[in-house]
Amino acid sequence: MVRETPGSGFAPGSAAPESLPGEGGPAPYVACSDLFKIFKLADLEVVALRGVDLEIAPGEVLAIVGASGSGKTTLLNILAGLERPSAGQVRVGARDLLHISERELVLYRRQDVGFVWQASSRNLVPYLNVRDNLELPLAIARVNRARRRQRSEELLTALGIEDKARRFPAQLSGGEQQRVAIGVALANRPPLLLADEPTGELDTQAAGEIFQLLGEMNRAFGVTVVMVTHYPGVAQYVNRVVHIRDGRISAESFLQSTFRRSGATVQQEYLVVDRAGRLQLPREYIEQLRRSGLSGLAAADLTEGQVTIKPAGNPAASAAAPVAPDTDADHDPDPPADVDLQHQLFRRPAPGEER
Numbered sequence: 001m002v003r004e005t006p007g008s009g010f011a012p013g014s015a016a017p018e019s020l021p022g023e024g025g026p027a028p029y030v031a032c033s034d035l036f037k038i039f040k041l042a043d044l045e046v047v048a049l050r051g052v053d054l055e056i057a058p059g060e061v062l063a064i065v066g067a068s069g070s071g072k073t074t075l076l077n078i079l080a081g082l083e084r085p086s087a088g089q090v091r092v093g094a095r096d097l098l099h100i101s102e103r104e105l106v107l108y109r110r111q112d113v114g115f116v117w118q119a120s121s122r123n124l125v126p127y128l129n130v131r132d133n134l135e136l137p138l139a140i141a142r143v144n145r146a147r148r149r150q151r152s153e154e155l156l157t158a159l160g161i162e163d164k165a166r167r168f169p170a171q172l173s174g175g176e177q178q179r180v181a182i183g184v185a186l187a188n189r190p191p192l193l194l195a196d197e198p199t200g201e202l203d204t205q206a207a208g209e210i211f212q213l214l215g216e217m218n219r220a221f222g223v224t225v226v227m228v229t230h231y232p233g234v235a236q237y238v239n240r241v242v243h244i245r246d247g248r249i250s251a252e253s254f255l256q257s258t259f260r261r262s263g264a265t266v267q268q269e270y271l272v273v274d275r276a277g278r279l280q281l282p283r284e285y286i287e288q289l290r291r292s293g294l295s296g297l298a299a300a301d302l303t304e305g306q307v308t309i310k311p312a313g314n315p316a317a318s319a320a321a322p323v324a325p326d327t328d329a330d331h332d333p334d335p336p337a338d339v340d341l342q343h344q345l346f347r348r349p350a351p352g353e354e355r
């Protein structure tokens with residue numbers, strides 16, 4: 001799936017990883033493996049994450065996209081230490097978030113992550129001005145007054161809102177409030193910044209500016225950034241877009257430069273094939289396969305490095321039926337059309353595995 005997007009020239013930041021996890025680059029900063037989250041309601045279990053495999057390099061800027069209810073917030077909340085995983089593995093830096101104690105989890109939330117919510121009212125204290133909002137996390141961490149002031153000055157400059165230090169949140173635009181929220185999240189210099197739909201309440205221009213700012217913060221402070229978003233053009237602001245579907249990572253996409261037109265970039269989308277060989281076919285392909293008879297079984301064929309998947313009809317029924325010489329599958333009078341797998345299969349080798 002190749003989509004052309006206008007080449008507005010995203011240049012990966014200096015803090016951006018030279019290579020992505022699994023490509024022989026640095027050890028991942030975030031590593032999720034077969035991660036499950038099951039919410040238990042009265043007599044009902046909701047499986048929000050069903051085997052997420054995801055590695056994020058230190059200094060990477062990553063966007064998570066997916067339909068509502070696909071598990072994006074659950075994944076982000078686990079990385080934030082706000083929600084406990086049910087099974088699997090999740091490591092952030094040196095911390096194992098599955099086996100972490102409550103005490104350590106509090107420290108993790110305080111020191112290692114900054115979080116930006118969609119609703120800016122949730123990010124800022126309404127009766128504190130911008131400067132005091134920026135200094136609040138430092139006051140909680142018992143940083144002395146002089147150092148608090150130094151850090152808030154630094155943040156005001158980095159955020160480009162020096163002139164708004166004395167304003168209260170209600171006196172700021174939505175975009176400005178989210179700028180301050182990013183500053184609050186970064187006040188304690190956490191190595192990881194998480195943002196759940198940070199531009200959900202903003203117009204397109206203000207949203208673009210927030211993504212731009214997140215990139216600048218990544219370059220200025222080396223912070224790893226993971227954001228959930230519905231913003232259609234987010235690929236130009238990030239190193240990688242991860243698509244989540246039904247609680248699993250289904251695809252990843254990147255912007256790649258093309259030589260077809262100078263400055264143009266192409267968004268290339270790859271299916272993710274996990275360690276167990278599982279992949280999720282794109283929804284539109286499944287629809288197409290259904291129309292050509294897919295009921296639940298498919299036949300896969302590997303030829304010259306390409307996998308072809310064909311609906312298998314109902315092989316159990318034909319196996320039970322008396323075998324007539326011309327019902328052989330090879331002589332099927334109306335064979336289902338081959339499905340052209342345009343998506344490139346993309347598989348990260350397991351550690352130590354030959355490539």
Ligand SMILES: Nc1ncnc2c1ncn2[C@@H]1O[C@H](COP(=O)(O)OP(=O)(O)O)[C@@H](O)[C@H]1O
Pocket residue numbers: 039040041046047048066067068069070071072073074075
């Ligand atoms: N606290 C919770 N209790 C029960 N079910 C939940 C809870 N949080 C999320 N879910 C369910 O988990 C699934 C994923 O939700 P969520 O992570 O919020 O998705 P997204 O952010 O992609 O919209 C949904 O089916 C949702 O209803």
Ligand SMILES: [Mg+2]
Pocket residue numbers: 072073074
């Ligand atoms: Mg959500």
